[in-house]
Each structure stands twice: as structure tokens, then as C-alpha cells.
Amino acid sequence: MMTNSTVIPRDDAGKLAFIQHLNATLPAYAATLGFTADDLAQLSNAATWFKFSLDLQAALKTAGEAAVAFKNAVRAGSKSGKPTVPQIPILTPPAGEPFEDVFGAVSNIITRAKISKNYTDTIGKALNLIAAQSASVDLNSLQPVLDVEFPSGHPRLLWTMHGMDALEIEADRGEGHFSLYTIDTTPNHTDTTPLPPPGTVALWKYRAIYRIRDERVGQWSAVLEVSVKGV
Secondary structure (H helix, E strand, C coil), X not given: CCCCCCCCCCCHHHHHHHHHHHHHHHHHHHHXXXXXXXXXXXXXXXXXXXXXXXXXXXXXXXXXXXXXXXHHHHHHCCCCCCCCCCCCCCCCCCCCCCCCCHHHHHHHHHHHHHHCCCCCHHHHHHCCCCCCCCCCCCCCCCCCCCEEECCCCCCEEECCCXXXXXXXXXXXXXXXXXXXXXXXXXCCEECCCCCCCECCEEEEEEEEEEEECCEEECCCCCCEEEEEEEC
16 A cells, blocks of 8 residues: 655644645646546645644634733733733634545545556656655754744744654743743744843743654754843
């Protein structure tokens, strides 16, 4: 049986890009490969529902972080003005029943395409069905790169997943040692830890390492030092 595990990316962002590309390009080769209008409609529906599921997850994650910050401010006060009730995201789902097992359906499409008597490497490359030979990753040397932005006064940590399952992040907020802060499965992350008192500056440090199936892989990132200011 033909395996497609090296074709479909591991991470959700890669999976979304893959299915959107397949959805956009397969119609041009549908007749050649033997796909029907119903097949294309199913692929389009699968791509739509998968994107919605990611958008919903991202919206709820952001809302959850805002809810934690709001709860902390209600519980212990805020250094940056009166707390504001966060908005609850409202996303309209696609029409019809949610699509189940999107990438099971995608894998079936890939297999059907590759066993077609009219399939060629040229078509495979156009549909992104041929994995790049240089795409292997050296897990021993793999190292996250952390960056930061300040969209709301709190540091927002930025990184890429590189096909890994999760990113483990440790923080040092002046204690002189790192301790577990969070394990995140989607980039990126806003640190809602209360800021220092108004007018004062603190140095927060972060480091991170990738994880696959709950095990650390690769090397720790370089330490990211972030100056945070109370307002």
C-alpha cells in the first residue's frame, strides 16, 4: 500500500497550505486522473472545514489568554488600568455537517491520483504530491528560534513549528533559574503573566525546545531576553 506520510506535512499550518494548494490545483487535472465533480466538491468542503477548525482554535486560544488576564486582574488588580471584559469570538461555521477525517480523505485522493494510469511526475509536482528529497530534518540539531513582539504590552512569543508536535517553553522571571512555563502546540503565545509595578522594568528570559510525542527533541533555543515595563 502506498504511503503518503512524507507528502502530507506534520504540522497544522503545513497541512492547511497543502490541502488549499491541492484544492486549487486538482480541478485542472481532474479529468486526466479520473476525479469527478463530487470528488472536487468533497475536497473543497474538507479544506473549508479544516480552515474553520484552525480559525476557531486560534480565536478561542486568544480569547482564553485574554480571559486569564481578565481573571487575574479581577482577582488581584491590574497595573495597566481597569480590567475590560474580553470579547467572546463569534465565528460562523460552514454550511452543512462538520467534515470528519479530513486527511483520511486527502490521503485517499493522493492514492487515487498516484495509481491513475495517466499520473506523471509532472502532475505530482504540480499537485505537491512528490516529497522533496532534501526535506529530512536532523532532529539532533534542530533548534527553535524565538522572537517577540508587544501587541498589547505583554510579550508575544513567536516561533515556527518545523513539523514538530509541540514547543516546550521555560521562563526565568528573575528567580535565577528556568522553570516550565507552557507547552504549546500552535504558534504563537502571549504571556499574560502580570507585568511589574508601574514605572518599573523587569527582565524576563525564555528558552524553548521542540517535542515529538511528549519527548524533547533537538537542542534548547538561544535564551531570549525581554524587557517588560509596568504601566
